[in-house]
Amino acid sequence: MPGMENVTNLGLRVEKFKKNFLKHFQANFPTLYAICLDPIGTHKKSRAFIGFLLGLFFGILLYECIIIDLQFDPYTSVCLGGIVITMLSIGCAMSIQVRCICILTIPTFFGRAGRSMLRALILGYIIAGPLFNLVYNAKEVVRTFGCTTQLTYNLTKTRFDLMFKPFQQAILAMKADASEIKETLSSVRDLMSPIVEEVEGENEMLRLKEENDYLDELQGDTKRSKEIEEKHEMKAEEAKSDADAYEAKYRKKIEARCEEQLSRGAGRCRDMFGNAYDKCYEAVTIFVAWLLCWPMKLTFVCNLVQALGGSSICDPEGKVDSGIGEGYVALKSARDEFSRSMKDAKLQYKLKKPTVILDLQDSEYAAKAVIHEFAVRRRLFESVMTIVKRCLSFVFLKIILNAQTYHDKYLTDIEYDNMYVTPYFRKIDARRKARGSTTLLPLKKTEQMKFVDPYAVKPSKAERFHLTGQTVKLLLELITATVFVILDWLFYEALDLIRRHAYMEYTQAGLHDLTLEIRGTGVIASLIRSAIRGFNVKKRIKTVVSNSACLPRPAKLPTYVIVKIYGTFLTIFLLIFLSVYTERLRRGICSFFYRRREKRRVLYLYNESLRRRLSYAKFIKAKVKNMVRTRHLENEVNFWLAVRLKWPDRFGWLRFFACARDRCLICGDTEPRKGPKYRACTTPACHFLHCAECWRDVGRVCYACTEFSDTETEEYDTQRSDF
Template structure:
């Protein structure tokens, strides 16, 4: 008996018509077991529901992780922690709570609504920032760097031209500076050479008074010896001639003395070898002829008459002696270089190298700020998803607690109620009047209806500023690129600097002074020929233009934003379908309330219209005033 009752109940449940279009489609396309599982009563199939819900929730959490968390610039350990947390929460929520399942699926229609547009708006701003704005900043920074490079190039060219033009003079001074020790060595060499000559002139060697006595001129020799010692008033020429004569006499006397000693030595040897008494004296007699040594006196006469001293030797010696003394006392060379750094323009002491470095650092700083802003924007976009999730839960709570909230849809169950009342002969609502159709929505119609059109137009107008911003930025980027590219192609400059010189100073002679002058003034003998060429090609701006793909990447989020405005109405319909799928009993109550509310409004409207018609009819049937007939 119980089995038959259960089977009859099951047949009635199978014969029961579906209350929604989704239920009708799923019942037609899915097996009976799947349909029973989807529209199960609370408490049925708990294990299967938990396992399937946990699996679906885990997969959904992995998808959200790949979409939101993985693009963030954080450590891998933090990413794995987020992944495990999301998967755990998704699996537990989907396996145990229909509210979480409903809120999770509501993310899809919410992404088609206002919250989704906010999310897409963030991506649109990011695309604009990465596309035209980033390209604008890149081109402007490149122009700033180009200006700094141009100024630095001009300064470097001026500096190079100055260095090239002053290179010969600097080379002369450097040669003089490097030859300072060589000049000092040369002066010391000259002084040393003169010291030998001076010692020879002032020397008193080579003559003695005794030699003068031996030569037969004792008195004259003595007077001549005393003269250089005491007569300081004699000139250098006279003094050197006297010394030369004395040295000549000294040499002659030494020769005579040596000759006599030789004869004495030979006489002694002869006496030793010949021992016969008489014969010894006879044979050794020639060794006694010392008078032959006096023949050397002839040379002394030649020394007096033909002295080998030039007539201007004394004067030349005195002049050279004075020059050497002046050279040792007054000749000195000191070469000093002093480099002065001029203050920069407008009182700045910073060098142009520092200015160029600051410009490059500014450009790099701007690029770093751009990267930081993009990273922050990605983080904000990821956080925007939390707002979408919050609105999903908020819609679900409002759906379950506020029966008037979003209760404007003429669903399948609404039509079933109207058919049932029609069969019972009661008042019905369908078809609705034109005034009523403007306040409700037929979810199965593929067109946008009157109540949805106003929201769509408002959302499209809200999208217009971001669209205008994209157009303005793209136009500005294209205009600046055209200007900078024109500057690049028509601002090429080539610098050419040529310099040549030849300086030659000839110093003749082989004297010490000539050699000294050749070592000093000869440093001026320089020649150079310099050719310096440069151009501003490295400093020209290198603008980058956006290609068609970049423009499409920047415009695609805006197009998606416009499409979301057009699809917003269907997204709002879909969120009501999802909520009705998870809360069918609440959906029935809401539809009953909507039906009764429309009945009350129609009854009130009918009563008001009847009263207005009756009032107008009474006004038409009222008796005319006599005055009206007279008039």
């Protein structure tokens, strides 16, 4: 192929394949070939239809990959997707610029904008993965702390209850026992009431007095109650103590009761004689009744007992035991003493409450507070992640804007991204070579840094510099992400180690026996026995408790999250290397849509490069002479080279490093370690070297030691070079 002499094997194969494909495409699909490759302005309807399908495809792709991830409600998502699909379809159908920009988004995605979007995704993965997992495991630590504290408290409380709870319950129960004792004393008081009534009761004495006086009036006798009162009043006055007074009073009641019984018996006797007389009188005639019934009139017989007994028949002297008054007084005194003692008895106890400390939180409250705070932060985190996802989705706009920027600069700035040695560039050079004119190919070493072969597999020097910078930046980002992953893994391993080896079982056994024995059968013994019955304790405990519920349950970071993080890093790494070729593809896409513009750009690049080459020799001559004049070359001493040359035996190994080897005076390339050596200047005082190509370009003259007139160098700017 003409003009393809210096192209790589890959370039030759691509051009050959391209030529054969276009021939086959034109032969088999002439209509489609004409639609694709005919000049702009032809086949408008067909191109509009194909553009509509292209816009529809990109709109659906944008809806599925971006709009759905914005997490709007379904109605909003569908409406927004419909608007985007409609705009892209109509735009691609009507405008060649929109078509070009849409296709440019593909290589732009593999460039800087696409890598920025993937970096944002990695940030989201790190937040949702290791950072969120660290927060969850931290919550487990707080829960474990609170649970362990609660378990310790429960175990201590169990032992405390075994030791002191019975006493507490017994003391609290004594309040009810005191009420029971009071009720018992009340029953004692009720039990003594008949005795008190028997000894001191006045109602019975009044009744006996009235009955005795009534019977005495019926019989016409003197009132015996008066005699009894006079008799016993004298004894009461003679009483020396309460016991004698009570005894005299009781004797008086006994005597009155006896008199009442005798009077009642005599009255009943008279009633019986009267009834017998009436029955007898009714049974016989009046004359016989006078003879037979008169004995029934002998009622004096009813007083025979009193007559025969005399006045001492009801005298209690000798009938009532002596000392009864003393016994009654002692009994009454004991009753009053019991009543008074139990009335003043009070059971008091005090529950000691600890001092309330402000702003003091126990472990359980702290755990609940942390869990609540974690839930709040989690909801906030989910909201932030939703916003981040939406922002990440809008990062895709950067890809579209970058594609549009490249498109606009391609059409307006003829020097923008204009550095490719295209087939048309080679054809121009082949034509000039055929005419015998000055050509550019093959390129000089200084020119190779400025040009890019679109078919070259090996990146150019500028592209390699860009790749190195991006790779180092990616490596730092990878280290940062790995730090978070390792921190999460170490935290998980520490908690999992505790979970596997900190399991414990607590066996708590104990007994508490206490027996208080009250020997006695009396009332007091019963009362005391009732009061202290709560102190009779027989309590047993045997519990087996484990800390399984308090062991941490850490969450392990899912493997798929790590795969997504490092898989995305790998994708970015691949995109960095692919960006060398995808950026070349952008020019090819624009050249397909704007073929005339591409030819104009290539012509400008060729002519401008040719102009620069023609002026390069004069520029180098002026630059070197200016450096000689200012003695700048004498100051440029390579330290490592000087060390290697001065002590070759000791530091000869430095030649393996580029910093210790000579450089070309013109292009500045380092002398190769293997291969042809650079040509040294033959002037004895000049130690500079030239590579073969630069030596040929400068006309085999060393500018550092050759004398030139001032007019040869002053007309060129020595501070600027087109290369």
